[in-house]
Amino acid sequence: MKYFIVFLLFIGTVSHIFAQHQDLSEKPNIWNNISSKRDSSIILNAFKFGQINGHFRYFFSLTDNAKTLRDYYAEAIGGGLRFESAQFYNFNIAVSGFYIFPLKSANLFEKDAITGQGNRYEIGLFDVNAIDQLEEINRLEEFFVQYNLKKGFVKFGRQLLNTPFINLQDGRMRPTAVQGFWTEYKLNTSHQLSGGWINAIAPRSTKDWFSNAESIGLYSVGVDISGKKSAYKGQVASDWVGMFNYKYAKDKNFQFDVWYMYTENISHNLLTQWEKKLTSRWKGLYYGVQVASQWKSGNGGNIDPTLAYNQNNRPVYIFGAQIGYKKGGFNQSLSINRINSGGKYLMPREWGRDYFYTFMPRERNEGFGDTKSAVYKIQYLKPKKFQTTLSVGYFSMPDVKNFALNKYGLPTYGQLNVDFRYYFKGALSGLESQALYVYKKNIGDTYDDSKYIFNKTDVHLFNLVLNFKF
Known part of the structure; x- marks a missing residue:
């Protein structure tokens, strides 16, 4: 707990926080940019009337594991620029890039002496493919051409996308593109x-761009259905992903969504979601329901089952629900989620975070089957520049040795998140500070094997992040 005291002293000097993850219903606007609607018949004017945005980011991360296991910490700082032109005969272009510098950190490449496992969270501030040293990172994130219609747009190129299946997962230095x-x-x-x-x-x-197939396996691969380390990295055959969404929004109080994603030769994913805000005497009450399914496409990624990403033989079904009440400065909700035992819910972690109502930052339920989870969340939202969120969750997982349903050896656990947010005004407008404390408590059977604890449960996580956007 020595790290906890240090962390509290540290964050006390910089106030509170800005959100760790964009909501999946939001547009991917991490630059705070506003596209120009001005159209021109002169291409030079389209560039003159364009918009430039900047973003500087500092991130401190610390993992305090159980007593006998290794701890880690790291700091990173970076900055980037984005330019988006005004329209030229309904066309406009945008380009953005970001540079990341490592500051002070523990040796993130040194493995824990007891489990033989490496760092999980802090390496994510940098390039997870680094072998033995942290390096400066520069990355082109956006470079697209967009054709604007009266009621929509078509965008070609490199871009940021926020959907239930592929999304920003912007809880580190830079998002997924x-x-x-x-x-x-x-x-x-x-x-x-x-x-x-x-x-x-x-x-x-x-720091690099990868084909869809090459991107699968850059993060931890877990184990296959036999309990051996998954061997699909570099062996997956999948050329493209197609996605479709139909949205019905009668008004601001009701929305119905259907999402479908086809990952060629790997899987089909279907999600339906209903969300309703009540009015009149029940004003402030809201609820939502998610029903989803996933089934294998082709051979799951490889003709050899031992090298396939998707080894499920049956469909996986998911049910989630949420009920909440928002009044005054408070917003509280109770969410549940259930993944059936047909197989593991599989979605490359490199592509985005879980869309479940029960999602809590710093852990996921991807890679598991036969799970039950419940999360209670309460937020204080006034004044708007200051927000506090407390979340408590219980996650019932399959036995860590049930390899067919537990890909990452994560036991049943409870999780606590304390999240502070502060948006500066006046002379410091544009500055956002954030602090996040997470504790994950082991509840399941680990068979006295620390590999089911290290970086997973009985662990304290601390994040401090500063953003300046202009």
Whole structure:
């Protein structure tokens, strides 16, 4: 707990925080940019009237493991620029890039002496593919051409995307980016269609761009159904991803979504989601329901089952629900989620975070089957520049030795998140500070094997992040 005291003293000097993850219903606007609607018949003016945005980011991360296991810490700082032109005959372009410098850190390449396992969280501030030393990272994130319609747009190139399946997962230095095309079109005030095709990805915590297949396995691969280390890294055959969304929003109080994603030769994913805000005497009450399914496509990634990413033989079904109440400055909710025992829910972690209502930063339920989870969250939202969130979750996982349903050896656990946010005003406008404390408590059977504890449970996590955007 010595690290906990140091962390509290540290964050006391910089106040409170800005959100760790963009909500999946939001547009991927991490630059705070506003696209110019001005159109010109002169290409020079399209560039003159364009917009430049900047972003500087500092990130401190610390992992305090159980007493006999290794701890880690790291600091990173970076900055980037984004330019988006005004329109030229309805066309506009955008380009952005970011540079990351390592500051002070523990030896993130030194493995724990007891488990033989390496660092999990801090290496994510840099390039997870680094072998023996941290290096400066520069990355081109966006480079696209967009054609603007009266009721939508079509975008080609490298871009940021925020969907339930592929999303920013922006809880480190930089988000995940994709290459392909994406379109959105409003049929009328209530109905909207969107979708696209993706053939390359730059995952969070990497400096390069990869084909879809190459990106799968850059993070931890876990174990296969036999309990051996998964061997699919570099062996997956999958050329493209297609995605479609239909959205019905009668008004601000009701929304219905259908999402479908086809990952060629790996899987089909279907998600339906209903969300409703009640009015009149029940004003402030809201609820949502998620029903999803996933089933294998082709051979799951490789004709050899031992090298396939998706080894499930049956469909996986998911059910989630949320009920909440928002009044005054408080917003509280209770969420549940259930993944059935047909197989493991599989979605490359390199592509994004879980879309479940029960998602809590610093852990996921991807890679597991036969899970039950419940999360209670309470937020204080006033004044707008200051927000505090307390989340408590219980996650029932399959036995750590049930390899067919537990890919990452994660036992049943409880999780506590304390999240502070502060948006500066006045002379410091543009500055956002954030602090996050996470504790994960082991509840399941670990068979006295520390590899099921290290970086997973009985662990304290501390993050301090400063953002300046202009």
